[in-house]
Amino acid sequence: MITLVDTTLRDGEQSPGVAFTIKEKVEIASLLSSIGINELEIGTPVMGGDEAQAVKEIIGMNLPSRMLTWNRVLERDIEAALSCGAKALYISCPVSDIQIEKKLGKNREWVKERFLKLIPELKKDGLYVACGLEDASRADPSFVLEVSHLLEGLAADRIRICDTVGILTPFKTFELIGLLRKYIKTPLEIHTHNDFGLATANALAGINGGSVYATVTVNGIGERAGNASLEEVVMAIEKIEGIKTGINIRRLKEISQLVSKFSGISIPQNKPIVGELVFTHESGIHVDGVIKDPTNYEPFPPEDIGAKRRLILSLSS
Numbered sequence: 001m002i003t004l005v006d007t008t009l010r011d012g013e014q015s016p017g018v019a020f021t022i023k024e025k026v027e028i029a030s031l032l033s034s035i036g037i038n039e040l041e042i043g044t045p046v047m048g049g050d051e052a053q054a055v056k057e058i059i060g061m062n063l064p065s066r067m068l069t070w071n072r073v074l075e076r077d078i079e080a081a082l083s084c085g086a087k088a089l090y091i092s093c094p095v096s097d098i099q100i101e102k103k104l105g106k107n108r109e110w111v112k113e114r115f116l117k118l119i120p121e122l123k124k125d126g127l128y129v130a131c132g133l134e135d136a137s138r139a140d141p142s143f144v145l146e147v148s149h150l151l152e153g154l155a156a157d158r159i160r161i162c163d164t165v166g167i168l169t170p171f172k173t174f175e176l177i178g179l180l181r182k183y184i185k186t187p188l189e190i191h192t193h194n195d196f197g198l199a200t201a202n203a204l205a206g207i208n209g210g211s212v213y214a215t216v217t218v219n220g221i222g223e224r225a226g227n228a229s230l231e232e233v234v235m236a237i238e239k240i241e242g243i244k245t246g247i248n249i250r251r252l253k254e255i256s257q258l259v260s261k262f263s264g265i266s267i268p269q270n271k272p273i274v275g276e277l278v279f280t281h282e283s284g285i286h287v288d289g290v291i292k293d294p295t296n297y298e299p300f301p302p303e304d305i306g307a308k309r310r311l312i313l314s315l316s317s
Helices: 022-034 049-060 075-083 097-102 108-124 141-153 170-183 199-209 230-240 249-263 284-292
Strands: 003-006 039-043 066-072 088-094 128-134 158-163 188-192 213-216
Touching: 003 230, 022 039, 022 049, 022 249, 039 049, 049 066, 049 075, 066 075, 066 128, 075 088, 075 108, 088 108, 088 158, 097 108, 108 128, 108 141, 128 141, 141 158, 141 170, 158 170, 158 213, 170 188, 170 199, 188 199, 199 213, 199 230, 213 230, 230 249
Parallel strands: 003 039, 003 213, 039 066, 066 088, 088 128, 128 158, 158 188, 188 213
Antiparallel strands: none
């Protein structure tokens, strides 16, 4: 079973110019949960203010989905999350030398010491602990494996492998996840960014490599070029890989349009799965083929996602 973790309310909201209200966050979380998303990353409580209040309200709704907060490997982050009622936490830290040294001003030993200090205390309190290895795609693979071994020994519930600046290819993703899967039994999560347009492909490669969790956002929104798109990953898993996700795909356009409305980011007409032109046919050869049998030019029926087919007649000079 593949579990998709939607981070629209955390990583997605980090899109330039996007700031959801508390009411909007509550509505998005409710709809995501109702369509079958089993896990949601709902915010960073240490930011305080409306961010913490939204986290608290969403957790208080007792939706059937697991609600996770994002936290650095710092006590004050964890204290803020617990004060909002969080029972499941991402504890994240860079593992690439470039970010450890240039962003944090620390070293590899500091990274391991932080996990060693925090994880046992959280597990002792019965919390669900997912550990995020930031910038793992630019890290020394031997160090990624070393930290993963450490986290497994500390009984972390899962390990998130992050392609923070989107530089993986599907082949490299498959190899990295496969390497970890060979030595690590703890469940893995693949977290991809779309800087080179490969986020969805890399998410699928990670799943094929052995990851049982994948991070997504509605419409692929997120920092810079965004994240792996919920609707693309869901439909690729279901229609190409033939794996059921448990998600109501007929409501994908509904959540897509809601997030577009609240974020102010329009959906491109040719956006895979949910774009208005995806099931629109104009070329004479294509129209003829679709009239004879839609499967000639459609990978799946538009009705599957609550869409409609359109045939356009154009005049050529």
